[in-house]
Amino acid sequence: TDSSSGVVSAVARGAPIVTVSTNGALPYQLIALPSIKSPTELKGKIVGSSRIGAGTDFLLRRILAKLGFIVGKDVSLIPTGVSESDKRIQLMFQGKIDATIGESDKVFQFAELGGQKISVLGEPKDFGVPSPGSEINTTRQFLKELRPRLKAFFMAYSEAIAAGRKNKELTYQVFRKYMRVENSKLLDFTHRVQFLDAIPAKPYPREDAIQASIEDLRESTPKLEGMKATDFFDASLIKEIDNDGFFTRLGKP
Template sequence: MSSLRHAYASLLSRRFELRNSGLMKCGSKILLAVLLLFVDNTHLLSQTPPVRVHAAYAAIAGDHAALYVAHEAGLFRKHGLDARFVYIAAAPAIIPALLGGDIDFAVASGNGVVNAGLGGADLVWVAGMVNTAAYYLAVQPEIKSINDLRGRPLGVTRIGAATDFVLRFLLRKAGLDAEKEVQILQMGGQPELAVAMENRRIFGAVTTPPALVRMQKGGAHILLTPKDIALRFPHVGIVVRKKFLTENREVVTNFIRGYSAGIPMIFQDKENSKRLLTRFIRSKEPDVLEATWQYAVDSLAQIPYPDPEGFKVILEALSRTRGETLAAKPEQFIEDSVVRELEREGFFKKLYGR
């Protein structure tokens, strides 16, 4: 306000000079206009510019729906962030990008976090967007059971990605050896899986809408649903470096605020949500949008707590693969304090009007 007083005093002095020069009327108008302009814009001086952050996601899928909606609706900016998102089709490539400091946030599956953590990386899962293996096993028309996949080529997005983990889990559960009895091919992303199914290059894939809809249009059918799979698993969540969380806790908190604000929009505003999804899923087809929206409603955690049980599943699977019991605990890879603090302050109650 001292600057305002100074400006006002200067203008009064100038007004006195104008009066003495016979330009009183003109000077008064100038004084009024300048003061109004100054006062109207003083609020801009106290506004803090949004903090720019970079985030990467690895799937064009309904499990990312709240993220897409939050971004398109300006909810990250509402919470003080200029969030820039980039799509990296190779999910395992997101982790190196995060570790290298190229991005601040990774939207990724938990198995990548565990694998990196066991190698000494300082990553932590701060929010669980989907805490179950929310996948469908889609297969070619002639496949009637998992055993019919024996000797067939199957598709995953990338070796080591969540699709790879869940497919191997299903094969093992059915008594099939993923290394000897099937051929697992990496396609790149969910859209590429859909193309491979259409071209009959693969006979089965672990997938989600919207890719699932395209597969079904090409003749594929669903062999297993998420309810059939019934596996607690860190399907997708928000990942940061521990050092970044320590040094930028408020930024991480605001990122989770922005993301979380998109969740009730999915549940409470169906048509607007579908409209906002069109750019990210690259489709305006009504059936694709409907399936993607419904999948999000069925899968998303309304309060994105990380689930330790899902990480336990990963560690148990890795122990079998390595032939040794791992000393690591799920708690090494998760940090739920940010979500817990938001719940304690009533943030989620306000979101859902409870």
């Protein structure tokens, strides 16, 4: 797996890979100090990303542009050098930045479990912006020569997603074992965000996220000129499974 920007960059350099499915969008939220009540109040403020060229940097630039802000004029966007959401939130409370983008589970832990007041200004989709995520990729040769094996994998993968959506307790057991999560509120929140919101029941490649990555990288990667999202993904395998009625059967009680 890799982000759509990683795939776009690799293909532009000649890598024979293709996106065939997705783990869904990362559950990000635009957050700010509690004194900032709406996105428009970010004008004149300092927004912190992780680093220049990172997914959070591109995501914030897209959101700020949708809000009508010009970076460097209406709002300052600075690279904090910090990739972890929780550490950027700490920078916010230290007064070094006014806002940032954070993973929703980290925001939940600060706000709901830690009692910290955080202003949640919205999710990327609220601003008409696709969120980066984890895309599932393979080589075009593997897709062609070992298609039945890939099909079996995605059927098993989709069955696991369906089980996670239907069976909370099973999901909680996995979270407890592998994520070391014990808090009941956090377990419930993580299940809802990951299995009901982020991971799609039909894991088609996310064309909008791939196209956004092309636009993000076009200026720094001249080889992307003239390329479009369909050059980077192949949805035929998921479509084949869908046409077989597999997802419909999984969705039944």
